[in-house]
Amino acid sequence: MTDTFTLNNGVEIPVVGFGTWQTPDGDVAQKSVEAAIAAGYRHIDTAAMYGNEETVGAGIHASGIKRDELFVTTKLNNNAHSFDLSQQAIDTSLTKLGLDYVDLYLIHWPNPVSARDSYPDSLADTWRGMEAIYKAGKARAIGISNFRQAHLDVITATGSVMPAVNQIFLNPSDLQPEVTAMNDKNKILNEAYSPLGTGKLLSDARLATVAGHYGKSVAQVLLRWSLQHGFLPLAKSVHEDRIRQNTELFDFSISAEDMKTLDGLRGVAGLATNPDTTTW
Ligand code: A2P
Numbered sequence: 001m002t003d004t005f006t007l008n009n010g011v012e013i014p015v016v017g018f019g020t021w022q023t024p025d026g027d028v029a030q031k032s033v034e035a036a037i038a039a040g041y042r043h044i045d046t047a048a049m050y051g052n053e054e055t056v057g058a059g060i061h062a063s064g065i066k067r068d069e070l071f072v073t074t075k076l077n078n079n080a081h082s083f084d085l086s087q088q089a090i091d092t093s094l095t096k097l098g099l100d101y102v103d104l105y106l107i108h109w110p111n112p113v114s115a116r117d118s119y120p121d122s123l124a125d126t127w128r129g130m131e132a133i134y135k136a137g138k139a140r141a142i143g144i145s146n147f148r149q150a151h152l153d154v155i156t157a158t159g160s161v162m163p164a165v166n167q168i169f170l171n172p173s174d175l176q177p178e179v180t181a182m183n184d185k186n187k188i189l190n191e192a193y194s195p196l197g198t199g200k201l202l203s204d205a206r207l208a209t210v211a212g213h214y215g216k217s218v219a220q221v222l223l224r225w226s227l228q229h230g231f232l233p234l235a236k237s238v239h240e241d242r243i244r245q246n247t248e249l250f251d252f253s254i255s256a257e258d259m260k261t262l263d264g265l266r267g268v269a270g271l272a273t274n275p276d277t278t279t280w
Contacts, residue, residue, distance in 0.1 A: 001014060001015075001016060001039075001040040001041055001042060001247050002014065002040075002042060003015045003250075005189055005232060007141050007164040007165065007189060008162060008164050008187040008188065009141055009161075009164055011103070011140050011141045011164070013043065013071055013103070013104070013141075013165075013189070013232065014041075014042045014043035014071050015232055016041070016043065016223065016227070016232070016233055016234075016235060016246075016247070016249065017041070017043040017044065017045045017071075017073070017191070017232060017233070017234040017235070018033065018036040018041040018043060018044050018045065018234070018235060018236070018243075019045050019193065019234035019235055019236030020032075020033070020044070020045060020046045020047075020050055020052055020056055020236060021045075021047070021050055021193065021234075021236060022198075022236065023050070023052055023056075023236065023238055024052070024238075025050075025051050025052040025054070025055050026052075026055055027055070028055075028238050029052040029055035029056050029058075029059060030055045030056075030058045030059040030062065031059065032059070032237070032238045032240075032243065033055075033056050033058075033059025033060060033063070034059045034062050034063050035240045035243050035244075036059075036243050037059070037060070037063035037065050037070070038063065039240075039243050039244045039247050040247050041243075041247065042065075042069060042070055042071060043070075043071040043072075043073075044056060044060065044070065044071070044072050044073070045073045045167075045234045046072075046073065046074050046075075046097075047074055047075035047077070047106075048074060048075060048077040048080070048089065048092070048093055048108075049075065049077050049078070049108055053093055053096035053097050054096045054097075056097065057096060057097035057098040057099065058098075060072065060097070060098075060099075061098055067099070067100075070103075071103040071104070072097065072099060072102050072103050072104075073102060073103060073104040073105070073106065074093045074097065074102050074104075074105060074106075075105070075106040075107070075108035075145060076089050076090075076105065076106065076107050076108055076126070076130070077089060077108060078108060078109050078112030079112070081107075081112055081122050081126045082122060082125050082126060082129065083126065083128050083129040083132070084129070085129075086126055086129030086130060086132075086133065087129060087132065087133070090102075090105060090133045090138050090139070091138075093105075094138065101137060101138050101139060101140065102138070102139050102140070103139070103140045103141065104139060104140065104141045104142070104143060104164065104165060105130065105133055105134075105138070105141075105142050105143075106142070106143045106144055106145045106165065106167055107123075107126060107127070107130060107143075107144050107145060107147075108145050108146070109145065109146050110123060110144065110146060110148075110151035110154075111123075111151070120154040123151065123155060124154055124155060124157070124158045124159070127154075127155040127158070127159045128158070128159070130142045130161075131159060131160065131161050134161060141164040141165070142161060142163065142164065143164045143165030143166060143167070143188070143189075144163045144165070144166050144167075144188075145165075145166065145168065145191075145193075146167070146168060146169075147163075147166050147168075147179075148178070148179055148182075149178070149179075149182050152166075152182060152186070156186075162186055162187070163186075164188065164189060165188060165189045165191050165232075166179070166182075166183045166188050166189070166190060166191065167191035167192075167193055167234070168180075168190065168191070168192070168193065169192075169193055169194050170190065170191075170193070170194070170195065170226070170231055171192065171194055171195050171196065171197045171201060171222060171226075172197075172201065172207075172222070172225060172262045172264075172265040172266070172268070173197050173200075173201060173265060173266060173267060173268045174266065174267075175263065175266065180231075189232060190229075190230065190232065191231070191232045191233075191234060192226045192231040192232060192233045192234065193234050195222055195223055195226050195231075195233035195234065195235060196218075196219055196222050196223075196235075197222075197268075201218070201222060201265075201268065202218050202219060204218070204265065204268055206261065207221060207222070207262070207265070210254070210258045210261060210262065213255075213258060214252045214254070216248075216252060217245060219235075219242070219245065219246060220245065220246065220248060220249055221254065221262075222262075223235055223246060223249050224249050224252065224253075224254055225254060225259065225262050227249060228254055228259060
């Protein structure tokens with residue numbers, strides 16, 4: 001869990017993150033973050049939109065971990081798309097988390113409904129805000145989430161910092177080949193959210209067969225699949241045993257043949273990329 005990828009600005013990022021999307025605010029968020037850090041996670045992913053920054057922050061502080069041993073990501077909410085609003089939003093997130101800086105700050109969605117009238121000007125303005133946050137040292141790296149080529153083009157046309165990360169829906173049901181190729185070409189790390197297909201992939205019989213080859217759970221195979229593709233999976237759970245299980249990914253390797261089987265599962269479980277990203 002201490003292995004790292006190196007971002008395009010030289011910052012090291014632990015190769016597996018602890019996801020907190022759909023983790024309820026309150027005791028559940030605090031305790032699961034504490035359990036994750038105790039289990040060895042050193043990378044915690046939250047977002048203003050998740051509504052749990054305060055209790056995720058409480059879990060971080062209760063863990064007793066030294067700040068510089070932890071990598072923390074949060075994200076700019078859809079209602080904060082502009083230069084000025086982004087400056088307020090990072091300060092609000094830092095206050096809620098109880099931190100002086102985050103390691104990574106992402107634009108959560110490129111095209112929030114609230115900003116569609118003025119897109120792409122508002123997106124370019126928002127990225128200017130992200131660059132100011134980076135230059136002020138409030139985020140050690142900045143990036144994007146749910147971006148496709150058209151969105152990236154907007155910010156690279158006027159920006160001076162290339163995003164370090166693009167966090168996208170990524171699992172064997174949807175490999176998003178165009179988006180991952182775009183990211184690779186620009187040295188943008190692919191972060192995989194919903195690596196277990198929001199849990200919907202866990203009951204697939206073909207995945208159970210592959211997992212049986214290694215004496216591992218389907219969840220572990222899916223997370224390992226991400227790593228072998230060079231993706232950074234964000235594993236979410238609120239159960240201590242699963243949180244621990246999801247760290248045990250480094251004592252086996254999926255064969256080329258089984259990787260091919262997993263890659264061929266496209267479209268399983270009725271999962272598809274969130275259509276909101278394809279609107280523009
Ligand atoms: P829970 O939080 O109750 O443990 P994704 O990461 O694709 O969004 O999937 C998250 C879902 O998968 C959650 O419902 C989570 O449930 C469940 N989950 C996470 N890890 C495991 C695991 N090791 N075994 C079974 N279910 C898991």
